[in-house]
Amino acid sequence: MTDNRHAIPARDARLILAAVCLASITLPLSFSGGAIATPAIGRAFAVQGADPAALSWITNAFMLSFGSLLMAAGALADVLGRRRVFSTGLMLYVLASLALCMAPSLLVINLLRGVQGVAAAATLAAGSAALAQVFDGAARVRAFSLLGTSFGLGLSLGPVLSGLLVQRFGWQAVFLCLAAFGLLALLFGPPRMRESRDPDAVGVDWSGTLSFSGALGALTFGLIGAPDRGWSHPLTLSLLIASVLLLAIFIAVELRTRRPMLDLTLFANARFVGVQLLPVGTCYCFVVLLIVLPLRFIGIDGMDEWHAGLLMLALSTPMLLVPSLAARLSRRVSPGRLSAAGLLVAAAGLCWLAQCGPGVSRWELLAALLVIGAGTGLPWGLMDGLSVSVVPKERAGMASGIFSTSRVAGEGVALAVVSAMLVALVQWALPTGTGTLAAQYLGHGDLAQALSAAPQLSAESLRDAYAHAFALLSYCLAGITVACAILTVMLLREEQPHGHPVIAGKAVE
Incomplete structure (x- = not known):
């Protein structure tokens, strides 16, 4: 593999790291920001007959293309060069974000969100590989730790920043902000990067x-x-x-x-399978809430985007603090047990959230969200490091790629599953004969359109139906999370190998 670390001055290396971290911040912003902007986009295109399923693609189109192409993007970066793929991905991301600001229809928005996902896959895969060429040893651990922190920062700031932008300037401002972040990363990083490829790569x-x-x-x-x-x-x-x-x-x-992009033999390792369950658990106890809750707060509870974003901080802010605590605790407690304990705490928070129906105090809602975020932070801070520490060192790269893909692709599938579950539960909670269209609008957080589809029902009865469905959904999510916790303890029952501590989510060799 081409190695140009010695040719990169320390200042340039720091700027490259800043660029990749800046790009990393934009990815969760694309995810959570799109959720905050969805109700405003729905209102803007209601005259064009925007249906609830089409609105769900604002998020799902991004996650689908992002998750399905992540492994292919990594292979392409090995062949064409990490700098080239990173630069191309960022340029495509910026152009797609700018085009979204001028999109004339919901269909065009959904298509461009798919393009954003393609660009995000190229940016993340090539950017991570580029950092591995710039830094080595302890510096590499610190660089990837900062990369993970940047992702958490994007998750934390995404809802409140997007809420402020939507309320003050309109939904287009969210995508304009994403373009600005991408452009800054493009200006800082690629001009200072040295091209690197894998000479043994066989293509996509x-x-x-x-x-x-x-x-x-x-x-x-x-x-x-x-x-x-x-x-x-x-x-x-x-x-x-x-x-x-x-x-x-x-x-x-x-x-x-001969050289598969997904080495299925790794799944013969029980501990590796256990690690893959951790993002499944965090998907259903945390990630899906980043989409479902803003739709509820804005569309059902009647909050504006700014206050909905502020409330979401209670869920996402623990991601800035708890993962580091988890890394320190993993020196004394088995990472498997620690991760399972976190999932059980998150499940308890979901049961608490199920009780937070209409009229509940904001403080109780905040407390439930804090418990969910804090519990999720324990496995979140350990699972990246576990993904490579449970396999032989020479297979760590493949293991990390599989984990990243299963995490992102799993998030997309989880969103589709939970969306379908919520609509089905709303349909079950509504009076017989109401019709599926009202349930779809209500399940996607559009109370106004649900009232239009079911004029015989009052807003209060629709809110009650949604609250009942949301409570049942929360209990279902808690059950999935508990199941993942139990399986995690069973499959990760061996202790972390001595001398390989997990630091800030990465295993130190």
Whole structure:
């Protein structure tokens, strides 16, 4: 592998790190900022017949393309060069963000969000690989620790910053801000980077990429459309069956490829499988709330974007503090037990959140969100390091790639699953004969459109139906989180190997 570390001055190395961290901040901003902007976008395009399923693609289009192309982007960076792919990804990200500000329709917004996801995959994969070429040893650990902190900062600041921008300047300001962050990263980093490639790289596994992306896409389309069409509708069943078949094709392709982008033999390691459960748990106890809660606060509870963003700080701020605490505690407590304990705390917070219906005090709601965020922070601070520490050192790169992909792709699937669950629960809570359209609008946090679709019902009765559905959903999420905690303890029962502590989410060799 080409190594140019000695050719990069210390000042340039710091600026490269700043650029990659700045780019890393924009990715969770794209995720949480899009959720805050969704109600305003829905209001802006209501005259064009914006339906709730189309609005859900504002987030899902980004997550689908981001998660499905992350491994392919890493392979492409190895072949074409990390600097080139990082620069191209950032330029595409900036252009897509600027185009979003001028999008004439909801369809164009959703397509551009997909382009943003492609750009984000290239930026994250190539940026992380570039840092590994710039820094070594303890400096590399510190660099990746700062990278993880930057991601947490984006999660924490995303809702409140986006809320302020939407309320003061309109939803376009969110994407303009993303473009500005991307442009700064583009100006700081690439001019100082040295190109590096993997001389042993064999190119992108296109068969694997297409089958994997197709499986995720079919599953997401099927889940999002199921509440409207029905779970037994031929199109819904066809999409779900297609996702299973494409996944089987993907597995067959990876087993036959000489250098697969996903080494399935790693899943024979029980501890590695246990690590993959951690992002599943954090998806269902934390990540999905970053999307569902702003829609509830703005569309159902009637908050403005700024106050909704402030309230979301209670959920995301612990991510700046608790992961570092988890890294220190992991020296005395098994990371598996510590992670499971965090998931159980988050599950308790979800049960508390289920009790926070209409009229609950803001302080009680804040407390429930703080408990969820604090509990999630324990596995969040350990799982990146665990993903590479549970496998032999020579397979750490592949293990990290698999973990990153399963995390991001899993988040996209979790969003589609939870969205479908909430709409189904709302439909069940509404009076018989109300119709599916009102349930879809209400499930996606659009009380005004739900009233239009069901004029025979009052706003109060619709809020009560939503509150009942949200409580049931919270209990379901808590159950999934508890199941992940139990399986984590069972699969990660061995202690962290002595001499390989986890520091700020990374294993030190």
